[in-house]
Amino acid sequence: MYISMVALKATDSYEQHQAIWSLFPGTPERRRDHLFRVENIMATSEVSVLLQSATEPVSSEKSTVLQSKPFNPTLENEEFYKFKLVAYPTKCISQGKKVIEIKDENEQVAWLHRKLSGANVTVTALDSFLVKNKKSFNSRFVCFEGILQITNAEQIYQALIMGVGRQKHAGAGLLSLAKSS
Structure with a gap:
């Protein structure tokens, strides 16, 4: 990579x-x-x-x-990492037939915890912004920053490689980690 x-x-x-x-x-x-x-x-x-x-x-x-x-990341269980993630938090309604944005900050943090369930996550900063797209609708992305402690290195490695959430084609989903000292 x-x-x-x-x-x-x-x-x-x-x-x-x-x-x-x-x-x-x-x-x-x-x-x-x-x-x-x-x-x-x-x-x-x-x-x-x-x-x-x-x-x-x-x-x-x-x-x-x-x-x-x-870039060849190696992750270790129990280690602490600073993280940054711009994501598009969503939820499915109507038996998964309709996807809507999550707008409430507490629900956005809960969404992040579900997506990064292989780590104990502490969000220290959260900011949302509108991403414009002339081909379809505009989306509200959320920038999460904080500290995570890995509990399942393979699960977090997959999130690092595959991305987190929807709208990856538009610049969401890239999880960045830096070892915390």
């Missing part, structure tokens, strides 16, 4: 999705093997994103790889 910082010439989430795919040329349509998170919006109508991918990204007309390095 690779972890990269990338500059995208796109501010709309659909355009960002297309720009991210342009980093992997010559690959047939396949299952997504990357996750990304917008880190900041630059004055030049570009955005800086953190990208985690199975293959190394290559700069394109729509995207510039600023830096990239191999």
